[in-house]
Structure formats: structure tokens, C-alpha cells
Amino acid sequence: MMLTDLTIAQARDGLRAKQFSAVDLTMAHLHAIEALNPRLNAYITVSHAQAVNQARAADAALAAGDARALTGIPLAIKDLFCTAGVRTTAGSKILGPFVPQYESTVTANLLRDGAVFLGKTNMDEFAMGSSNMTSAYGPVENPWKRRQDNTAVLVPGGSSGGSAAAVAARLAMGATGTDTGGSIRQPASFCGLVGVKPTYGRCSRWGVVAFASSLDHPGPLTRTVQDGAIMLGSMAGHDPKDATSAAAPVPDFEAACSRGVKGLRIGVPKEYHSDGMPADVEALWQQGMGWLRAAGAQIVDISLPHTKYALPTYYIVAPAEASSNLARYDGVRFGSRHDGEDLRDLYERTRAEGFGPEIRRRVLIGTYVLSAGYYDAYYLRAQKIRALILKDFTDAFTGVDALLTTTAPTAPFAQGENMDDPIKMYLNDLFTVPANLAGVPAASIPAGLDANGLPVGLQVIGKPFDEETVFAVSAAIEQAAGFTALPSLRAGG
Amino acid sequence: MSLDHATVRRIASLARIRVEDHEVDALCHELNGILGWIEQLNEVDVSGVAPMAGGTNMATGNHAVPMRADVVTDGGYPDKVLSNAPERIGDFYVVPKVVE
Numbered sequence: 001m002m003l004t005d006l007t008i009a010q011a012r013d014g015l016r017a018k019q020f021s022a023v024d025l026t027m028a029h030l031h032a033i034e035a036l037n038p039r040l041n042a043y044i045t046v047s048h049a050q051a052v053n054q055a056r057a058a059d060a061a062l063a064a065g066d067a068r069a070l071t072g073i074p075l076a077i078k079d080l081f082c083t084a085g086v087r088t089t090a091g092s093k094i095l096g097p098f099v100p101q102y103e104s105t106v107t108a109n110l111l112r113d114g115a116v117f118l119g120k121t122n123m124d125e126f127a128m129g130s131s132n133m134t135s136a137y138g139p140v141e142n143p144w145k146r147r148q149d150n151t152a153v154l155v156p157g158g159s160s161g162g163s164a165a166a167v168a169a170r171l172a173m174g175a176t177g178t179d180t181g182g183s184i185r186q187p188a189s190f191c192g193l194v195g196v197k198p199t200y201g202r203c204s205r206w207g208v209v210a211f212a213s214s215l216d217h218p219g220p221l222t223r224t225v226q227d228g229a230i231m232l233g234s235m236a237g238h239d240p241k242d243a244t245s246a247a248a249p250v251p252d253f254e255a256a257c258s259r260g261v262k263g264l265r266i267g268v269p270k271e272y273h274s275d276g277m278p279a280d281v282e283a284l285w286q287q288g289m290g291w292l293r294a295a296g297a298q299i300v301d302i303s304l305p306h307t308k309y310a311l312p313t314y315y316i317v318a319p320a321e322a323s324s325n326l327a328r329y330d331g332v333r334f335g336s337r338h339d340g341e342d343l344r345d346l347y348e349r350t351r352a353e354g355f356g357p358e359i360r361r362r363v364l365i366g367t368y369v370l371s372a373g374y375y376d377a378y379y380l381r382a383q384k385i386r387a388l389i390l391k392d393f394t395d396a397f398t399g400v401d402a403l404l405t406t407t408a409p410t411a412p413f414a415q416g417e418n419m420d421d422p423i424k425m426y427l428n429d430l431f432t433v434p435a436n437l438a439g440v441p442a443a444s445i446p447a448g449l450d451a452n453g454l455p456v457g458l459q460v461i462g463k464p465f466d467e468e469t470v471f472a473v474s475a476a477i478e479q480a481a482g483f484t485a486l487p488s489l490r491a492g493g
Numbered sequence: 494m495s496l497d498h499a500t501v502r503r504i505a506s507l508a509r510i511r512v513e514d515h516e517v518d519a520l521c522h523e524l525n526g527i528l529g530w531i532e533q534l535n536e537v538d539v540s541g542v543a544p545m546a547g548g549t550n551m552a553t554g555n556h557a558v559p560m561r562a563d564v565v566t567d568g569g570y571p572d573k574v575l576s577n578a579p580e581r582i583g584d585f586y587v588v589p590k591v592v593e
Contacts, residue, residue: 097577097579098577099576099577101573101574101576101577200547213547214546214547215547240561243559243561244547247559306537308533309533309534309537312530312531312533312534313534315527315530315531316531316534323508327509330509331579332578332579332586332588333577333578333586334577334578334579335577335579336579337579337580339589340589341589342589342590342591343588343589343591344509345511345589346588346589347509348506348509348510348511349511351508351509351510351511352510352511352512355510360510360520361520361523361524361527363508363510364501364504364505364508364510364520364524365524365527365528367504367507367508368496368500368504368524368528371504371507378531380544381534381535381537381539382534383544383545383546384539384542384543384544384545385534385537385539385542386544386545386547387542387543387544387545388537388539388542390545421526422523422526422527423526423527423530439547
């Protein structure tokens, strides 16, 4: 077996048993990146020298008997996390020259636990997108191919598309992502990975470039449920620097993976059956219910009556918060500048030059819904409907322990598809957005392949701060699915 | 509610994003497409519902944000703060002349 094929758990054990060194493991990944990244474009920045230094330090720690949760494990970091001394672009031209002087709390936690950072991954600009097509650093190719047509270039999903492509193609053992409306779970589904969006407040947002602060959730993308638990355990924890960070203790997520589902009640929301859903995606969902039933869980039909309003609510709340958060990009304190006749002209030209079309669209929508005379009709109304969406979940969880749905309405599509109308692209997040509005934890787990041989994920949604049940149910699905298919483009493939 | 050209120019100006004359029409069309789709929210009865902003422990319904002690805990490194400035003189950011 190649080193790049190991899971994080296997690599952790191999490093501790001295079967290979952290430098060996990191070099294997750097070579894979060299070979495949020119085609996949999963990384915007590869930090070769830093990775080798961190791997040497990991070997020294291992030799000294100081092995931590992720000592020597090579990871990829979404280019939305500020990394001290390493350029952080958020996928935008406006942050092209930006080199943070500080480390985000989540990446600092990973470094504390001994992780090696291979580089910064590509993403939709400011995390606004579901295909990685809005990146100012070019699109990312999904390593998976259609069985009948291996020439079509498919999208990896988004916005954490570079992270997903890197982990799927074995250019990293795991990666950080962020999920504002589905940006971890949808790319996980599109690339055959496990993606976890924890409870709001579980992972600190400090040092993560802000998109929509009440919806942004950092989380991991990995190849197994256990690996997701290991990574989240390191990323999570209270942070006084983020006022919305939860003071709750971090449970042993890895232990929760082997709990089983016997006796659990799993809700299946009727509103998640969509008219246009492909038959094979629907069939995999039914299959998922069967697996959980066979493992001892009880499947219960439930209703989340406001589901259809989640996406339009999101497209008021998220742009409103984005228009406010992105006001900081003014060409004065950091980022790129475009000179103008006076200060106002400098602002306007800097922002017109620096933001891509999707950012401009959302900042304008956000500015409009917050503007005098429209605030009550749009923004306040959306906040009330958001409360109703949370109530749907709260009511459902009085009778069930977790929910099972599909992650995305379709399998991965080709680059250029769904680009003619913004709303078509937004519909990708139909089933993922409600968990962001409610702040409840959710994960996507690869369940099988569609008729084209492309991965399809199932989503498990849990109660607030009960990621443990999400991991238990996810692990049961993973075990029953026995998902062993591999993408066509991968290290050594 | 449908946006006209003047409104698009006004919100672009509020957002400090330069929009060229030839872009206004297409932008107007796109934004109206999105706002038209959002109109379906008017079907929902929201009477008596308290708005939800999100925030800490959002999912548990406890919206209280903790207070911290009002003391200086960080700072004192102007070079770090200014290291990404597009233009600086000494410890200052440089902008076009604002006051005549």
C-alpha cells in the first residue's frame, strides 16, 4: 500500500510503530502534489519547505515519545484560514497580496497537535459558490470521472472544492473546510468523502476570513468517519477570541464512532424528497434507511415544514452578513488597491477590480436588503423565518435522535453547467442550508455510486452539540456501505 | 418590489463598488431574478415570531454573548499591523488627500 493511501488513523499508528517517518509521509504527499496539482488545481499555495520542517519536528517529537493526536499527519488547509507567514487569498483577487501575521485558532489547534501543513487549497471566492468556479485562481477538477465519458471535467463542488479534490486524489490525508450553506458537505458528497459541519460554536471562527458570521462553520474533510472524528477533536474547543465560541467540553468523537445505532430513532423528513431528484440518488437514500434499520435503528417519518423556505431565507441572511463583513476590503489597510481620483473613487475601483461577479452580486443584494425602507420586508422577515426553521428541528428532535437525508440533489456536474442562472447554482445547497440556519451538526458520508459511477453522499443531521450521535450514525452507514470505489485521478492511480 | 437602474446605481454606490454604465442593465436583470425568487417568503405567516440573529449557543436557544473584562490584552506591534498595507509612511496608512 502506498503511504498516500493510508487513512489518518492508519498513518498515526504507523508513525508510532516507526514503520515510516513523518518526513517519508510528507514527501510522499509533496511528490503527489507535484505530479497531480498542475492538472487538478486543488492547491493555490504549496508550502513545501514549511511542510518538510514541520515533518522533521514531528519525527523529533515521535522519537522523544511526545506523540499527539495528529503528529506528523500531512493536511491541507482551505485558503480561508489565516496562516501566519503563508499567503491567504480566500480565493479572491482582492486578497492576492495578503500574508497574515497571525494563525487562526483552528489551524493553531491542529499545529498544537503536531499536524503538518502541505499548503492552502483552492475555493470559491470568499466561499461563495457550489462548484469552485468562482475562484480567482481557476477552477478545480474533480478527480472522479463519468464511467461513460472520462473526458468531461467535473466540478468538485464548493466552496471547499480544493480541499475535497486534494483529499480524494490523495494529495492530503485530510483537509479543513468551512461550511456556510453546505460548503463542506456538498464537496464531500461530490468527491466521495466524509465532511463534517459541527454545531455552531464548536469550532472557533477566529482568523477565518468571514463570509456570513452567523452561518460560517469550520470543519474537516476526510476519507473515513474515524478520520473526521480525529480531526474535529483537534479543531474544536472553546476560544475566548470568538464571542460565539461555545464553552462546552469537547467529547471523544473517535470513541463515538464505535457506539452503534441500536435503539436509535432516525427521522426521515418528507420535505427532502425533491421532484427533480435522480432515481439513483433517491434509491441510495432508501438503501441508507435499510442499512440503519438492519443495524438496529428505527426509521421514523417526520416533517420539517419550513424546509422549502430555507434557501431563500439563506439568500437574504448570508448576503446581508457578507455585505457587512466584506466592507473591510477598502484597499487601505491590506489587500490589493486600485488607485482613484479621491478616497471614494479608490474604494469603488479597488472593490470593482478585486471582487468577482458572484461577490458583487451578493454584496449588492445584501446592501439592498439592509437598506432603509427594505430592512423589515426582507432582513427582519428572514430572521423570523430562520426562527421557524430552527423550531422545525427542535420539534423534530423531541421524537428522534438524528435525521437521515441526501446531501445534494444531484451527483457532480461538469464545469460550465449551472452557470447561466445564479439560482440554478444556489439549488445545490437545498438540503444542506437548513442545518446552517439552525446551527445543528451535520455530516455527509459516501453511500454509493450513481449510474455514471460518481459518488453520492448521505447526510446525517444531529441535535445541537451531539456530534457524537452524528459520528455513530455516520460510522454505521460507512460500515454498511463498504464504499471502496476510487477516483480515476489519484496519487499512484 | 423590483429594482430599476437608478436603484442598482444607488446600492452599488452604498456598497462602494464601481459599476460601469454598460453593466447596469445585466446587473438589474440578475438581481431582480434573485429578489423575485425570494418573494416566496411572503407566503409565510410570521406573526408573533421573534427574529433570530444567530450567535452563541444559537442552537440551544441561549443567545447571551459572554462579556469579557474591559482590559487591553493584545497589541503593541505596529509593524505587524501595517505589514500588509498597500502604501504606508512610517506607522501610517497612506490614502489620497481627503481634506483640501
